[in-house]
Amino acid sequence: MEENRKVALITGAARGIGKEIAIELAKNACDVSINYRTKTDELDLLKKEIEEKYKVRCFLTQGDVAIYEDAEKMVKETIENLGRIDILVNNAGITKDGLLMRMSKEDFESVIDINLVGTFNVTRNVIPFMVKQKSGKIINISSVVGVSGNAGQTNYSASKAGIIGFTKSLAKEVASRNILVNSVAPGFIATDMTAVLSEQVKENINTQIPLKRMGTAQDIAKVVNFLASENSNYITGQVINVDGGMLM
Ligand code: NAP
Numbered sequence: 001m002e003e004n005r006k007v008a009l010i011t012g013a014a015r016g017i018g019k020e021i022a023i024e025l026a027k028n029a030c031d032v033s034i035n036y037r038t039k040t041d042e043l044d045l046l047k048k049e050i051e052e053k054y055k056v057r058c059f060l061t062q063g064d065v066a067i068y069e070d071a072e073k074m075v076k077e078t079i080e081n082l083g084r085i086d087i088l089v090n091n092a093g094i095t096k097d098g099l100l101m102r103m104s105k106e107d108f109e110s111v112i113d114i115n116l117v118g119t120f121n122v123t124r125n126v127i128p129f130m131v132k133q134k135s136g137k138i139i140n141i142s143s144v145v146g147v148s149g150n151a152g153q154t155n156y157s158a159s160k161a162g163i164i165g166f167t168k169s170l171a172k173e174v175a176s177r178n179i180l181v182n183s184v185a186p187g188f189i190a191t192d193m194t195a196v197l198s199e200q201v202k203e204n205i206n207t208q209i210p211l212k213r214m215g216t217a218q219d220i221a222k223v224v225n226f227l228a229s230e231n232s233n234y235i236t237g238q239v240i241n242v243d244g245g246m247l248m
Contacts, residue, residue, distance in 0.1 A: 005056065007082045008228065009033040009075065011065050011122055012092025014043055016191035017141065020217035021089055022058075024225045026050045030087065031057040033078040035122075037064050037092070057082060065092045065118030066110075075125040084133060087228045088126045090119040090140045090163075095193060097152045108155045115159035119166060127174065136179040139227045140167050141220075144187045144243050160185070164239050171237030180236040182227050187243025189215040210245030 008025045012018045014036035022032045032050060036043055043060055050058040059081045063070030078085055093115045096107040119140055130136030145153055146160025164183055171181040188194055188205050194214065197205075206212055223242050226232055241247050 006030045006086040006228075007033065007078070007084050008087035008089065009035065009061075009078050009085050009122070009126070010089040010091055011035040011074075011118070012037065013089075014038065014040060014046070016193065017186065017189060017217045017220050018089070018091040019046065020221040021091060021224045022046075023050065024218070024221035025087065025089075025228060026054040026056050026058065028225055028229065029054070029056060030228070031059075031082050033059045033061055033074070033082055033085075035061050035063055035065070035074050035092070037062070064114075065090075065122055066113040068121045068124075071118070071121035072125050075122065075129070079129065085126055085129055086133075086136060088123065088130075088136070088138045089224060089228070090122055090138070092118055093141065093159075093193075095153065095156050097156065099152055100154045103155065111155040112159050112162070115156070116162040116166070119163055123166075123170065127179070130179045131174070131177050134178050136174075136177075137228050137232075138167075138170070138179065138181040139224050140181070140183045141224075142167070142183045142185040142239060144185050144241060144247050147185060147239070147241070148247055167239065168237045175236055180227075180232070182232075182235060182237065183239045184220060184223055184227070185239050185241045185243070185247075186220050187215055187241070187246045189217060189220060191217055208246060209243070213244065215242060215244060 013034040061074040063074040143160040145157040167183040
């Protein structure tokens, strides 16, 4: 490892917000470990682009965050290949929307398992290393609907509200070890996750956003980079809404 270069592990970073976070951290001189669930050709291109453009190391680690052993493996592999973990971004997440009256137990449980239990699984495996090195930054991706609730998303908003409670409790537990834990709550961001929404739904959403546009993955990545950087060394246990002013 190069002197003073930080190492970041980002979950679910093959596409969408996670991919943009990996690029932004690499741009800011971090070695990046990209966790992916599904292997694609674009992943190898992403690794090549990051290494050539930003002159940092990029490691790809396969695993499903909902499976504890996979989380254990991705942390172990990252440390074996990149030397340490200074920054963990728990980004992997899914939606399975529907009204509660029609929601299956499987759809409720799978969203909690990936979004909330997945955050526990990876964090649980990273924390002992951060405690040992007496430093670390953990950034958990929540959502505005974890704060406000949203009809048709009881599973998703419960998982994202859970992430906020998890963030605040862990921040209190590990502050004395110089480990800072924060959460970013994106509003509506243009990725595959929101591409499934109809044009009419998107227009309705835009009318509720004071800045009158959906966010970009970069809007989120820049705030994550701030929380991962030395510029945020007196911030812990916070939830930062990045939502064009939706929640005030
Ligand atoms: P996305 O485009 O659907 O990408 C989700 C990523 O997570 C994919 O790379 C996916 O991998 C990965 N993933 C899903 N389940 C996983 C698992 N079990 N293990 C490992 N990786 C897994 O979504 P996004 O919009 O970028 O969302 C990223 C995060 O931001 C999520 O936590 C989401 O809840 C949150 N968020 C998004 C919005 C929004 O408007 N887009 C708003 C608020 C919060 P595969 O390719 O294998 O599926």
